[in-house]
Amino acid sequence: MSTWSRNNGALALSAAATCLLVGGTALAFLWVPQDADQGFSQKIFYLHVPVALTAYACFAWGAWKAWRLLSRRQDRYDLESYTAVHMGIIFGVLTLVTGSIWAKISWGVWWTWSERQLVLFLILFLFYSAYFMLRYSVAPGPARANMSAVYALFGVVLIPVSFLAIRLAGTLLHPNPVINRDGPQMSASMFGVFCVCLAGMLALAAALYRTELTGKRLDARLRELRELLA
Amino acid sequence: MSYLVDVATLARKDLRLELRARDTVPAMLLFVVSALVIFHFALPEESSGPAAVGLLWIAILFTALLGLGRAFMAEREQGLLDGLVLAPCDRSAIWLGKTLSTLVFLLLVEAIALPAFALFFDGSRIGPAAIAGVLLADLGIATVGTLLAAMASASRARELLLPLLFLPVVIPLLVGGVGAAVEPDPARYLGFLGLYDLIFAILSWASFEYVVTE
Amino acid sequence: MTSAEKYVTAAYLVFLAVVLVYVVIFATKVSRLDRELAELTALAKGTGGRQPAAKPPVRECGPVEGAAERPVREADQGKGSGETGRFPQLPGGPGATSARQPGNSPEGERLG
Numbered sequence: 207m208s209t210w211s212r213n214n215g216a217l218a219l220s221a222a223a224t225c226l227l228v229g230g231t232a233l234a235f236l237w238v239p240q241d242a243d244q245g246f247s248q249k250i251f252y253l254h255v256p257v258a259l260t261a262y263a264c265f266a267w268g269a270w271k272a273w274r275l276l277s278r279r280q281d282r283y284d285l286e287s288y289t290a291v292h293m294g295i296i297f298g299v300l301t302l303v304t305g306s307i308w309a310k311i312s313w314g315v316w317w318t319w320s321e322r323q324l325v326l327f328l329i330l331f332l333f334y335s336a337y338f339m340l341r342y343s344v345a346p347g348p349a350r351a352n353m354s355a356v357y358a359l360f361g362v363v364l365i366p367v368s369f370l371a372i373r374l375a376g377t378l379l380h381p382n383p384v385i386n387r388d389g390p391q392m393s394a395s396m397f398g399v400f401c402v403c404l405a406g407m408l409a410l411a412a413a414l415y416r417t418e419l420t421g422k423r424l425d426a427r428l429r430e431l432r433e434l435l436a
Numbered sequence: 437m438s439y440l441v442d443v444a445t446l447a448r449k450d451l452r453l454e455l456r457a458r459d460t461v462p463a464m465l466l467f468v469v470s471a472l473v474i475f476h477f478a479l480p481e482e483s484s485g486p487a488a489v490g491l492l493w494i495a496i497l498f499t500a501l502l503g504l505g506r507a508f509m510a511e512r513e514q515g516l517l518d519g520l521v522l523a524p525c526d527r528s529a530i531w532l533g534k535t536l537s538t539l540v541f542l543l544l545v546e547a548i549a550l551p552a553f554a555l556f557f558d559g560s561r562i563g564p565a566a567i568a569g570v571l572l573a574d575l576g577i578a579t580v581g582t583l584l585a586a587m588a589s590a591s592r593a594r595e596l597l598l599p600l601l602f603l604p605v606v607i608p609l610l611v612g613g614v615g616a617a618v619e620p621d622p623a624r625y626l627g628f629l630g631l632y633d634l635i636f637a638i639l640s641w642a643s644f645e646y647v648v649t650e
Numbered sequence: 651m652t653s654a655e656k657y658v659t660a661a662y663l664v665f666l667a668v669v670l671v672y673v674v675i676f677a678t679k680v681s682r683l684d685r686e687l688a689e690l691t692a693l694a695k696g697t698g699g700r701q702p703a704a705k706p707p708v709r710e711c712g713p714v715e716g717a718a719e720r721p722v723r724e725a726d727q728g729k730g731s732g733e734t735g736r737f738p739q740l741p742g743g744p745g746a747t748s749a750r751q752p753g754n755s756p757e758g759e760r761l762g
Contacts, residue, residue: 231662247654250661257665276646300668307661311654333604340601343591348650353587356643357601360580363639364605367632371608374615374628414672421679428686435693 216420219413226406233399241396247311252400254304256407258323261301262365264294264411265330269362272355284351285426287358288341289419293411295334301327322372329368333361442525446533451540453510460506461541464499468549471495472556486618488557489566493613495549496542496570497577497606503541504581505598507534508589517589521648531582531644539578546570561617565626569616572629573609576636580605583640586647608632 234252241248268290275283305324306316319325337357344350392400454460475491511517520530550570554562581602588598609632615625 245654246652247658250658253661253665276643296668296672300665303664304661307657307664311657329604329607332600336597336600336604339593339597340587340591343593343597345592349590352646352650353590356583356646357587359643360605360636360639363635364608367608367635370628370631371611374625375611410669417676421676421683424683425679428683428690431690432686432693435690 216413216416219409219416223406223409223413226402226409228406230399230403230406233402238395238399239393244312247308250304250308250311252403254301254308255400256404257297257304258301258327259404260407260411261294261297261327261330263408264290264297264415265334265358265365266362267415268294268358272358275351275355276359281348281351284354285422286419287355289415289422291334291337291358291361292418293415295331295338296414297411298327298331298334302331320376322369322376325372326365326369329372330361330365333364337361439526439529442529443532443536446520446530447536447540450534450537454537454541460503461544464503464541464545465548467502468495468499468545469552471498472549472552476556485558485561486614488553489561489617490614492549492553492557492617493610495553496546496573496613497603497610499545499549500538500542500577500581501599501602503538503545504585504602505588505595507538507582507585509594512589512594517648527645527648528641530648531586531641534586535578535582535640538582539574542574542578543571546574563617565622566617568626569613569622569629572616572626572633573613575633576609576629577606579633579637579640583644583647586644590647605636 230252234249240246268287271283271287271290274280275287302324305321305327309318309321309324310316317324337354340357341350341354344353472492472495475488475495479487479491508517511520521527550562550567553559584601584605585598588594588601591597609629612625612629612632616622616629619625
C-alpha cells in the first residue's frame with residue numbers, strides 16, 4: 207500500500223464521498239424525473255438501496271479481512287475485520303430504518319414480513335449484534351480474533367442462505383406474490399443517479415472505515431505505550 | 437482412516453460419559469415435553485394446526501440449545517479441550533466427534549418429542565416429509581451448533597452467548613423444517629435443508645480448528 | 651408538503667443524523683486520545699507535569715525511613731540530584747544534595 211494512500215486515503219475518500227453524495231442527492235431531488243408509478247416517494251430509493259448495498263459490502267469486506275486473518279495470521283486483520291463489521295452494522299441499522307420508512311410510505315405500515323430485504327437485514331442485524339456480544343465476552347487475544355473471524359465468515363455465507371430461506375418462507379407465510387417494490391424498469395437517468403449515490407455511499411463507508419480504524423489503532427498503541435511507561 | 441477412528445473414539449467417549457452421568461438427555465427430554473405442554477396453554481383455542489407445528493420446531497430448537505450448552509462444558513471446565521487440541525489428531529475430528537454425539541442426543545430426544553407432539557396436538561401433521569425435515573435439520577443444528585458451542589464455551593457468559601449466536605443462524609433451518617411439515621410440496625424445503633446442511637457442515641468442519649487454537 | 655415528501659425528508663434526515671452522531675462520537679474519542687497522549691508524554695518525561703487525574707495520589711518520594719542510619723555509598727552521594735557526583739568543584743556537586751530533596755526532581759525539566 208503506497209504511503210500516499212495510507213496518509214491521505216481517508217481524506218481523499220471523504221472528499222469523494224462528499225462530492226458524490228451531495229451531487230447525487232441534488233440530482234435525485236432536482237434533476238431526475240419523478241417515477242410515474244410511485245411518485246415522489248420513490249426518491250427514497252436513492253438513499254435506501256445504496257445504504258443496503260453498502261452494508262453488504264462492509265460485511266463482505268469484514269469477511270475478506272477475516273479470511274486474511276485466518277490464512278495469514280497477522281494481528282492487524284482482526285482490527286480491520288472488526289471495524290468493517292462495525293461499519294456494516296451501522297449501515298445495516300440505517301437500512302432497517304430507511305426501509306421501514308419506505309414501507310410506511312408504500313404500504314402504510316412500519317414493518318412488513320413480505321419485504322424480503324428488510325427481513326434479511328433483520329436477521330443479519332441479529333447475527334452481527336451477536337458478533338459484538340462474542341467479542342465483548344471473550345478476553346482479547348488471538349483466540350478472540352480467530353473466533354470473530356470464523357463468525358464473520360459464517361455471516362457472509364449466511365447472507366445468501368438466509369435470502370433463500372426468506373424467499374421460501376415468503377411462499378409459506380404469504381401465498382400471494384410479494385409486491386414488486388422496485389418497479390418494472392429504471393430509466394437511464396434514474397440508474398445513473400442511483401449509481402452516483404451508490405458510489406458516494408461506498409466512499410462514505412470507506413472513509414468512515416479508515417477513520418475508525420485509525421482511531422482504534424491509536425487507542426491500541428496508546429494503551430501499549432502506557433503499559434510500557436507505567 | 438485414523439481420522440475416522442479418532443472421530444469414533446471421541447464420539448464414543450461422549451456417549452459413554454452421557455450414559456454414565458445421564459444428565460443431559462433426560463433434562464432435554466423433560467424440557468421438550470414441558471415445552472409442548474406450555475405451548476398447549478399458550479395457543480388460543482382456534483389456532484391453526486400449522487401454528488402448532490411451528491411451536492414444535494421452537495421446542496426442538498430450544499431443546500437443542502439446552503443440549504449444546506452442555507456440549508463443551510466438561511472440556512472447558514476441566515481443561516480437557518487443551519489436551520484434545522494437543523493430541524495428535526486433526527482438530528476437526530474433535531468437531532465431528534462432538535457433532536455425532538450431539539446428533540445422537542437430539543435423535544433420542546426427538547424420538548420421544550414427536551410422538552408426544554402427535555399425542556398432544558394433531559398427529560396427522562407428522563408425516564414422512566415432516567420427519568425427513570426434522571432429520572435434515574438435526575444435521576444442521578448439530579454441525580453449526582457444535583461449532584458455536586465451542587465458541588461460546590470460551591467466553592465468560594457462555595449460557596447467555598450461545599442462544600445469541602445460535603438463533604440467527606438456524607432461522608433457515610426453521611423455515612425449511614416447518615415448510616417441509618406444513619407445505620403440500622415439501623421437496624423444495626427438504627432440498628433447501630440439504631443445501632444448508634452441506635454448506636454449513638463444510639464450513640464448520642473447516643473452521644473448527646481456528647476456533648479452538650490460537 | 652405531502653406526507654410522502656415528509657417521510658422521504660425524514661429518511662434523509664435520519665441518515666444525516668446518524669452520520670453526525672458518528673462524527674460526535676469520534677470527536678469525543680479523539681479528544682480522549684489526545685488527553686491520554688498528553689498524559690503519556692508527561693509520564694515519559696519522568697513523572698513531571700501534572701499527575702493524571704485517575705491515578706491514586708503518588709507518595710512524595712522523600713527520604714526513605716531509616717535512610718539517615720543507612721550509610722550511603724560514595725558513588726551514590728549525588729544520586730537524585732541529577733549530578734554524577736564526580737565534579738565536586740562544580741556548583742550542584744555532592745555538597746549541593748543537601749540543598750534539595752533527593753528523589754523529587756524538578757518539575758519536568760530533566761530526566762531523573
